[in-house]
Amino acid sequence: MIATDKGFTLLEVLLAVTVLGVVAAMLSLSLGGTLRVVAATEQQEAAHHQAHTALRRLTADLASAVQAGEIAFTGQAGVDGAEGDAEAGELLRFVSLAHLVFNPAPQRSNEAMIAYRVVPDADDRRRLKLLRADTVVLPGIDPEAAQDDEIPFLLADNLRAVRLAYLDREGREYDGWGSEQEAADQAEPRPLPAAVRCTLEFWLDADSETFQAFTTAVLVPAGLIGAEAADAD
Numbered sequence: 180m181i182a183t184d185k186g187f188t189l190l191e192v193l194l195a196v197t198v199l200g201v202v203a204a205m206l207s208l209s210l211g212g213t214l215r216v217v218a219a220t221e222q223q224e225a226a227h228h229q230a231h232t233a234l235r236r237l238t239a240d241l242a243s244a245v246q247a248g249e250i251a252f253t254g255q256a257g258v259d260g261a262e263g264d265a266e267a268g269e270l271l272r273f274v275s276l277a278h279l280v281f282n283p284a285p286q287r288s289n290e291a292m293i294a295y296r297v298v299p300d301a302d303d304r305r306r307l308k309l310l311r312a313d314t315v316v317l318p319g320i321d322p323e324a325a326q327d328d329e330i331p332f333l334l335a336d337n338l339r340a341v342r343l344a345y346l347d348r349e350g351r352e353y354d355g356w357g358s359e360q361e362a363a364d365q366a367e368p369r370p371l372p373a374a375v376r377c378t379l380e381f382w383l384d385a386d387s388e389t390f391q392a393f394t395t396a397v398l399v400p401a402g403l404i405g406a407e408a409a410d411a412d
Contacts, residue, residue, distance in 0.1 A: 223391060226337070226381035230393035233309060233335040233379060240277045240293045241375055241397040247274035247316065250292055252371045256354040257342035257378075258297045260307040261388070270343060271295040273371070279313050290316040296331060297341055305385050307338040339380040339390045345372040346396075348403060371402035 244252065252273040258265050271294065278291035292314045300306040310331035345356040347370075356372050378394040 222383045226383065226391050227393075229335040229337070230379050230381065234377065234393060234395045236311065236334060237295070237377055238395065238397045240275045241273075241399050243275045243277040244273045244371055244399050245276060245290065245401050246371060247290060250274050250316070251357060254343055254345055254356040254372070254375070256344075257340065258307060259340040259342075260299060260305050261339055263299075263304040265297070265299050265304065265307060267296065267298040269294055269296045270341060274316060278315060292316055294331070295334075297338075300336065303385065305339070306336065306382060307341065308333060309335040309338060309341060309379075335379065335381075337382050339382050339385075340378075342378040342380070344376040346374040346376065348373045371399050373402040374398050 246252075250273075253269075254271050254273075255268070257270065258268060273293055274290050275293045276290060277293070278289050294312040294314075296310045296312065298308050298310060300308060311334045312331040345353045347353070353372075357369065374396055376394065376396045378392055380390050380392045383389045383391055
């Protein structure tokens with residue numbers, strides 16, 4: 180009996196390699212797609228969490244806003260960082276009763292000047308950061324000067340844009356708002372807005388220009404009451 184060695188032909192080897200390459204490519208595409216979906220989901224979850232936190236804080240501050248003497252309610256239209264040329268700037272400044280008390284022992288609730296500010300990210304100017312400063316209003320102390328010593332805390336980052344709109348009691352919409360006296364013969368300052376609509380746009384992928392927007396409208400009771408009082412006069 181004669182034994183013979185049987186191996187693989189070159190054609191069989193090439194066919195096996197081709198099939199293996201096709202299978203590997205399909206697995207790679209499937210895995211890549213899965214990883215992209217996971218990354219997108221994580222980005223959406225992060226955006227949703229930040230939006231919820233920021234809008235809840237903004238709602239609490241605005242809902243407790245009050246008219247406070249020389250400190251005017253001032254608001255801007257917003258900032259768009261999509262083009263990467265946004266500059267740092269203050270969006271909102273007003274007095275509110277929603278002062279954050281972190282240590283109840285030495286601190287107590289009081290009127291505070293709240294300021295919201297937007298700054299571009301140092302590494303990517305298309306991405307914006309939303310900062311909040313909280314300065315207690317005390318007799319004999321200039322809150323604007325005191326706020327220079329305050330360190331604002333980060334409320335949200337990875338923002339594409341922050342957009343604000345202000346509504347009066349009649350539902351008229353304004354791009355900006357200032358409660359300072361509008362004319363020399365005007366005895367009373369302009370009332371606070373009756374409502375503020377805020378939209379936060381978060382980048383999901385800045386390179387592909389995909390983003391997610393979150394919007395809320397906040398009633399300002401002091402603005403409604405002030406408008407009613409002005410109408411009564």
